[in-house]
Amino acid sequence: MAATSRRASGRLLTVDEAADRLNTSVRYPRRLIEERRITFVKLGRHVRIPETALDEFIASGVVEPVTLRMRRAA
Template identity: 45%
Template sequence: MTETTTTGRLLTMDQAAERLSMSTRWVRHMIRLGQIPAVHLGRSVRLYDEDVDAFARRHRRAVDQ
């Protein structure tokens, strides 16, 4: 298992969903697909804020104005 050092803040599922303007169900789906890394602490799931931000940056597109 590979470990990385992360110093970011841990977000709850609700916080991550709000940050991405999506539902918690959609965030959970992205975690299952391996699109967003998550930390499982017992029955709780947490996401590093930097992973959520990186996901958003990878999927950013220019919007026609």
């Protein structure tokens, strides 16, 4: 049986680097990891977040603006 694995490509960020990039405290990326809301890599007892996973997480929170058309008063 072949196991499907996701490969972390690109740079691996520490939790501190991810927090700096998100402009938050270290608690927020740690919570994302604990709740399994972001992809992470375990290297022994260390945890790293792929830069691409962090980019995807940020992109998933982007909200596009809504353009409203003004109606003329009748």
